[in-house]
Amino acid sequence: MPRENFRFSHRLRVRWAESDMQGVVFNGHYMTYCDVAITEYWRELCAGDAAWLSAIFERMFVVRALLEYHLPARFDDELDVCARVGRIGSSSMTVLFEIYRGDEHLVSGENIYVYAEDGASVRIPERLRAALRDFERVAPL
Amino acid sequence: MPRENFRFSHRLRVRWAESDMQGVVFNGHYMTYCDVAITEYWRELCAGDAAWLSAIFERMFVVRALLEYHLPARFDDELDVCARVGRIGSSSMTVLFEIYRGDEHLVSGENIYVYAEDGASVRIPERLRAALRDFERVAPL
Amino acid sequence: MPRENFRFSHRLRVRWAESDMQGVVFNGHYMTYCDVAITEYWRELCAGDAAWLSAIFERMFVVRALLEYHLPARFDDELDVCARVGRIGSSSMTVLFEIYRGDEHLVSGENIYVYAEDGASVRIPERLRAALRDFERVAPL
Amino acid sequence: MPRENFRFSHRLRVRWAESDMQGVVFNGHYMTYCDVAITEYWRELCAGDAAWLSAIFERMFVVRALLEYHLPARFDDELDVCARVGRIGSSSMTVLFEIYRGDEHLVSGENIYVYAEDGASVRIPERLRAALRDFERVAPL
Numbered sequence: 024m025p026r027e028n029f030r031f032s033h034r035l036r037v038r039w040a041e042s043d044m045q046g047v048v049f050n051g052h053y054m055t056y057c058d059v060a061i062t063e064y065w066r067e068l069c070a071g072d073a074a075w076l077s078a079i080f081e082r083m084f085v086v087r088a089l090l091e092y093h094l095p096a097r098f099d100d101e102l103d104v105c106a107r108v109g110r111i112g113s114s115s116m117t118v119l120f121e122i123y124r125g126d127e128h129l130v131s132g133e134n135i136y137v138y139a140e141d142g143a144s145v146r147i148p149e150r151l152r153a154a155l156r157d158f159e160r161v162a163p164l
Numbered sequence: 165m166p167r168e169n170f171r172f173s174h175r176l177r178v179r180w181a182e183s184d185m186q187g188v189v190f191n192g193h194y195m196t197y198c199d200v201a202i203t204e205y206w207r208e209l210c211a212g213d214a215a216w217l218s219a220i221f222e223r224m225f226v227v228r229a230l231l232e233y234h235l236p237a238r239f240d241d242e243l244d245v246c247a248r249v250g251r252i253g254s255s256s257m258t259v260l261f262e263i264y265r266g267d268e269h270l271v272s273g274e275n276i277y278v279y280a281e282d283g284a285s286v287r288i289p290e291r292l293r294a295a296l297r298d299f300e301r302v303a304p305l
Numbered sequence: 306m307p308r309e310n311f312r313f314s315h316r317l318r319v320r321w322a323e324s325d326m327q328g329v330v331f332n333g334h335y336m337t338y339c340d341v342a343i344t345e346y347w348r349e350l351c352a353g354d355a356a357w358l359s360a361i362f363e364r365m366f367v368v369r370a371l372l373e374y375h376l377p378a379r380f381d382d383e384l385d386v387c388a389r390v391g392r393i394g395s396s397s398m399t400v401l402f403e404i405y406r407g408d409e410h411l412v413s414g415e416n417i418y419v420y421a422e423d424g425a426s427v428r429i430p431e432r433l434r435a436a437l438r439d440f441e442r443v444a445p446l
Numbered sequence: 447m448p449r450e451n452f453r454f455s456h457r458l459r460v461r462w463a464e465s466d467m468q469g470v471v472f473n474g475h476y477m478t479y480c481d482v483a484i485t486e487y488w489r490e491l492c493a494g495d496a497a498w499l500s501a502i503f504e505r506m507f508v509v510r511a512l513l514e515y516h517l518p519a520r521f522d523d524e525l526d527v528c529a530r531v532g533r534i535g536s537s538s539m540t541v542l543f544e545i546y547r548g549d550e551h552l553v554s555g556e557n558i559y560v561y562a563e564d565g566a567s568v569r570i571p572e573r574l575r576a577a578l579r580d581f582e583r584v585a586p587l
Binding site for chain 3: 040042043049052098
């Protein structure tokens, strides 16, 4: 998916401790990068409503994570982690990630999150559905 | 895949630092657990040949990682990380993981590794193919 | 402090993800190693009393951590993390750590823990004091 | 040391994966935060000279790390990690850290770094000494 299909991206820099003996980022750290990006995605979506943001943080659980590694990131690289909600079901949603270093496409990811309360999945609230429809306007759901 | 289909498993204990605010292991740490297990898998396969083991460590690169989360692990849980090579191609192989806490099946994983030298994929050596055929005898490749 | 002054030690193996671009363990990971060791120390001290062990895990907070790095650990090294309680005050205690690779002394550490309930430090219970006096018999407090 | 004594500070946000079961940042992660801050400190000092920056990254080794925890940081907190070089010896230097959340002083740190080439400590180059004298002008060395 071309980068311009993502309305949201978050920039971060690879830390020393995240780079391994081969000089490249250990594969598990990209899951942290995606997690940081989706945190910032929700922050932008919630537009200052702290209680709403908190509720989202507490109720979203990853049930499936997929990462494809095209090119390695290295210590001190600045990365753009692009994120978008790609599909919304009843109680789950798919989030797509693409990680870039400048124009180089390093990693693709696809996570499925379930919206849950007290350990049981529940229907994603209308408010969140409406906000996502509005936010992802450049790439209709 | 039932647990008895795995000849190899590695036991580890969830560390305090790996458990998050929800009291459960952060999703990215399971990739580290799989990495620890495959490290021990290669150690067992190499049966004391340190140079061979080193070569494997240096030449295997993850190009795709998939994790499915069924139940969460928690601080201080003892986990069994089962691993087996499921398919061998020319320069790549699929490794299947299942993580158990006792009889509870918590996580399934599937990684694709490429065997590479100097940044280019190369054919997996015959010695490694033969060792894997021999090692995975309970579940023929 | 010579290794034989420690009654307790915990063996662990350096993970791939803990080794950095210089081929050595990133300095922050030694704090995790010490945390893993003190967890096992409390487990041994509590001798199967799970409720007591849980109470200790929840009530001990690090307020000061010191690490001195003599020699670096590397990927796949087996390390012995020695731990002992060195001094018990009213609500705090000092724990000494020494990390060895075989006979090589790699790292020394000294943490101060405070025993706290509901965010306030409280006197370390007599039961814990007595158990520590008994456990650390080779090196009287 | 009051915050205004630091010329340099770096802002970062606490990641979900860094917050533990007690809802607070695991003590070892503060070492990563200090490492991120000193990386940015050197970047600012080197003012665009990439080769110089690289040389500093490769030649600085932590030999002693001290952290004092006053108040805990929590998930999603924005932290300011202040750093300054406090003393320069022949081949080593002391770096002081203070971590703030707004006006709250959470953590103090003090690391000793050795400047080394090929595994042996060497005299800190004059260029680096001069740059540090110039950079730390608000708090003379």
